[in-house]
Amino acid sequence: MNIKRNYIDIRDEKIFYLENEGKSDKNILFIHGNMYSSSCFIEVIKSLKNYNIFAPDMRGYGNSSYNNKITSMGDFASDIKEFILKLNINNFTMVSWSLGAGVALELSRDEEIKYRIKNQILLAPFGYTPFKINGTDLLANNFQEYLSNFDFINPQKNLEILKGLMTFNMNLIEDSFASMGMKGDKLKKDNIRVLFKTFIYNVNMPGQEEFERNIDSAIKQRNLEEVAEILRDYKYCGGKLNTKSVVLHGYDDRVISYMDGRFLAEELGSKFEKLDDCGHSVMTDKKDFVVKTIKNFVEE
Structure with missing residues (x-):
């Protein structure tokens, strides 16, 4: 599988992203978590070779630049919004992990973006309670x-x-x-x-x-x-999502309690799946199940 490595200019930043041009018109957008980058999804992406995949490194992570400091979850969402608009990504399945779920949820509230989102999968999502309280x-x-x-x-x-x-x-x-x-x-x-x-x-x-x-x-x-400050204060307050969604959360998650994932799913109107023998890295512990879920969502 040929995964392309590209850059795109977003305001004053150079945003790095992985891309796979599949043979179909079905799109997937991946949003990574804290201390990681798009590379955390590579093993999953390898199992999705027939789809169009976009996986950016957010500002200050991985190979992307960090010329302007992040002050809120909305800053990350604003960057990814411009990424989506510049690449004209439509009708996509959004897959987010941990901190990335907070970014995905903020994108779901944006009037220009929310109607481009076909459905979404949140892996061990952050957003129910601030980190200063959580776990x-x-x-x-x-x-x-x-x-x-x-x-x-x-x-x-x-x-x-x-x-x-x-x-x-x-x-x-x-x-x-x-x-x-x-x-x-x-x-x-x-x-x-x-x-x-x-x-x-x-x-x-x-x-x-x-x-x-x-x-x-x-x-x-x-x-x-800057991200530590965001994690201490951020809580999603946007209500129910307007698209189909599922929360996949490991019972053995030591970073974000699976109960937080369950309560967040209730707020979002999402289906909730508690995964046994699974920690915070859902993509590692339940890779086959994650890939199957993504394919089911993309093919709907």
């Missing part, structure tokens, strides 16, 4: 259990590292580890590996190539502090 006790318990396996970390530092993970503050995490004599580029990647293995891939690990590709995406993120 903090669960994150704390899981990370403390994880840290218990490391005898080089003392209890006093646990809280600092935990705070960094819960707020996606990699600088705080790095400072904490560096104070124990750990530093350098390897440190930064190791920190992200700890975070991903603990919270994102707690059920199944992706293949090594995919895992390292996603680590590289996280390293490239330049909007971390």
Whole structure:
């Protein structure tokens, strides 16, 4: 499968995106989550070779530029709106994951865009409650259990590292580890590996190539502090969607509670699917089911 890598100018930014020109006129738009980029969908995209696929890196992520700071979920949505209009993407299935779901939901409210959306699939969506409320006790318990396996970390530092993970503050995490004599580029990647293995891939690990590709995406993120502020405050308030939609949420999600996904689905008027033996990375733990669901939606 030939996945093209392109750039498009959106205001003062160069937005990178993956594209597959399929043999049909059926379109899919992917919107990635925080600390990731379009590359997190590559394994799924490989199974959708007959469709027209668009998967941008949002501003400040992956290979896209970051000339202007993000201040709200609406900024991300505004960028993707211009992306859709410039490429004239119509009648598309929108697939969003985690933070990307908040962007997708804001797009669903836009008068110029909402009638272009055929239907949508939200994977472990963010949007029911702000991150400052969502899952903090669960994150704390899981990370403390994880840290218990490391005898080089003392209890006093646990809280600092935990705070960094819960707020996606990699600088705080790095400072904490560096104070124990750990530093350098390897440190930064190791920190992200700890975070991903603990919270994102707690059920199944992706293949090594995919895992390292996603680590590289996280390293490239330049909007971390701004996104952390958005996550602390954002809640979707747009009411029911005007298109068919489904929320797929893992029961073992350590980042966003599956109950938040269920409550959000009720607000949206969406079908809700609780996925057993599935964590936050729905595309990893339930890839075949995700691909099947996407195909069913696209073919409607």
